[in-house]
Amino acid sequence: MAFDPAVLRAGLAVAERRADQLTTYFYAHLFAHNPGVRALFPEQLDEQRDRLLAAITHLIGRLEEPERLTGYLAALGRDHRKFGAAPEHYPAVGASLIAALQQVCGHSWTVEDEKSWTEAWTVISQAMIDAAAAVPADTPAWWEAEVVRRRRAAPDVAVLTLAPDRPYPYVPGQYLTLCSPRVPQVWRPFSIACAPREDGTLDVHVRRVPDGQLSPVLVNDVVPGDRLRIGPPIGEAVLDATSRRPLLAVAGGTGWAQVKAVVEQVVRDGTRHVTVMLGARADADHYDLDAVHAMVADCVRLDVVLAAPADGSARGEAVALLHEGLHRLGDCSNREVLLSGPPDLAPSVTEILIGLGADPELIRHDPVPRTLNRSRPLTAPERFLEERDVAWINRTELA
Ligand SMILES: Cc1cc2nc3c(=O)[nH]c(=O)nc-3n(C[C@H](O)[C@H](O)[C@H](O)COP(=O)(O)OP(=O)(O)OC[C@H]3O[C@@H](n4cnc5c(N)ncnc54)[C@H](O)[C@@H]3O)c2cc1C
Ligand code: HEM
Numbered sequence: 001m002a003f004d005p006a007v008l009r010a011g012l013a014v015a016e017r018r019a020d021q022l023t024t025y026f027y028a029h030l031f032a033h034n035p036g037v038r039a040l041f042p043e044q045l046d047e048q049r050d051r052l053l054a055a056i057t058h059l060i061g062r063l064e065e066p067e068r069l070t071g072y073l074a075a076l077g078r079d080h081r082k083f084g085a086a087p088e089h090y091p092a093v094g095a096s097l098i099a100a101l102q103q104v105c106g107h108s109w110t111v112e113d114e115k116s117w118t119e120a121w122t123v124i125s126q127a128m129i130d131a132a133a134a135v136p137a138d139t140p141a142w143w144e145a146e147v148v149r150r151r152r153a154a155p156d157v158a159v160l161t162l163a164p165d166r167p168y169p170y171v172p173g174q175y176l177t178l179c180s181p182r183v184p185q186v187w188r189p190f191s192i193a194c195a196p197r198e199d200g201t202l203d204v205h206v207r208r209v210p211d212g213q214l215s216p217v218l219v220n221d222v223v224p225g226d227r228l229r230i231g232p233p234i235g236e237a238v239l240d241a242t243s244r245r246p247l248l249a250v251a252g253g254t255g256w257a258q259v260k261a262v263v264e265q266v267v268r269d270g271t272r273h274v275t276v277m278l279g280a281r282a283d284a285d286h287y288d289l290d291a292v293h294a295m296v297a298d299c300v301r302l303d304v305v306l307a308a309p310a311d312g313s314a315r316g317e318a319v320a321l322l323h324e325g326l327h328r329l330g331d332c333s334n335r336e337v338l339l340s341g342p343p344d345l346a347p348s349v350t351e352i353l354i355g356l357g358a359d360p361e362l363i364r365h366d367p368v369p370r371t372l373n374r375s376r377p378l379t380a381p382e383r384f385l386e387e388r389d390v391a392w393i394n395r396t397e398l399a
Pocket of ligand 1: 175188191209213215216255257366367
């Protein structure tokens with residue numbers, strides 16, 4: 001490895017505190033030097049700012065585990081075809097990122113930093129470019145999909161049934177990214193919520209996030225007949241199809257979508273016992289319960305445990321209840337595990353399950369990149385570099 005991961009992490013630690021400044025500079029630099037790429041990005045860039053940095057943090061954190069990174073980068077490279085990202089864009093994006101890092105790191109930026117970042121960017125870019133180039137010529141960069149049904153599963157959750165315009169091969173547990181012409185260029189990931197069907201349709205469950213760019217449009221405005229774009233299937237949370245181990249699936253919120261697809265497949269195969277724990281913030285937040293009850297009634301090898309505190313409880317109570325339910329499972333050493341839900345679900349549940357004997361190699365979940373941690377206390381050099389307000393004391397107050 002020609003670059004030093006420790007140097008990259010140190011640079012990111014400084015940049016993390018100035019994420020807003022970093023991203024503003026990055027996009028200003030990118031668009032000033034490459035005006036042509038502006039059209040590839042959504043009009044409103046705020047969320048992408050966090051998303052791109054979160055992805056970079058994710059990558060830097062895994063540079064020492066190349067076997068885990070390879071699959072992620074290949075999928076990201078294939079997926080970037082839908083944005084119109086071409087090989088010549090990669091050095092341009094890298095140059096702007098490095099210029100932005102240099103800007104926010106100030107005097108702490110060294111020749112060593114520049115060298116490590118340039119080399120890391122080259123390796124990461126090449127992996128993405130190679131994966132995109134290896135996609136068979138007849139595989140589209142995205143699929144057109146018609147919305148054939150929209151069902152309101154809860155006040156803030158819609159189940160959309162989509163009919164892709166050509167075969168869309170995927171494995172239960174994967175997710176897709178979705179874009180509506182009502183909000184151009186804004187792509188968001190959604191789990192595929194069913195095992196593959198003969199008629200080729202597939203479901204996604206969308207919860208409306210207040211003030212979100214895409215989810216309110218999908219829940220409130222999209223109607224049957226609308227056409228959406230879907231990117232290629234992605235995802236690392238795919239089960240070992242040959243395993244006969246009992247499966248434990250733990251889901252929070254719309255994490256049920258991913259679990260539902262996997263459970264449908266496992267029930268169809270008829271070979272394994274499945275326990276599902278479904279957590280929600282409150283009873284009223286559980287949705288799609290008719291489907292849950294029907295699946296349990298149809299399959300003796302499926303057990304579902306619903307965990308939710310009384311309506312109106314604090315979020316912490318929901319988490320505590322789910323954790324208590326997990327502790328009651330007892331020995332988990334023989335189980336394959338699937339985790340799906342908000343970013344904080346996987347780390348906390350993994351810790352509990354490892355405590356119950358689960359094999360970390362058999363715990364599967366997608367990397368849900370967190371947004372950067374801006375609440376970390378400043379280190380001494382960062383405090384020194386941080387812009388501070390000048391304290392103002394009113395003379396009359398002093399008197
Ligand atoms: C692998 C993966 C699978 C996913 N699967 C699903 C799924 O099956 N169903 C589903 O509904 N969503 C799913 N999501 C989340 C989804 O991709 C979007 O992030 C979500 O719909 C919000 O998009 P938006 O454009 O409406 O909001 P944005 O414009 O992206 O965000 C607006 C504001 O809301 C905040 N925010 C973003 N997401 C959330 C959230 N979930 N809860 C609270 N605040 C939030 C942002 O920080 C921001 O401040 C998945 C995400 C990932 C990474
Ligand atoms: C090593 C190089 C790169 C990495 C690691 C990277 C990573 C990412 C990630 C993780 C996302 C968010 C995807 C999602 O949420 O679905 C993203 C979005 C995007 N990337 Fe990249 N990217 C790289 C290079 C590029 C290049 C060269 C271009 C072309 C100019 C590009 C254009 C975009 C666009 C247009 C988006 C969507 C923005 C949005 O949805 O707001 N990326 N990138």
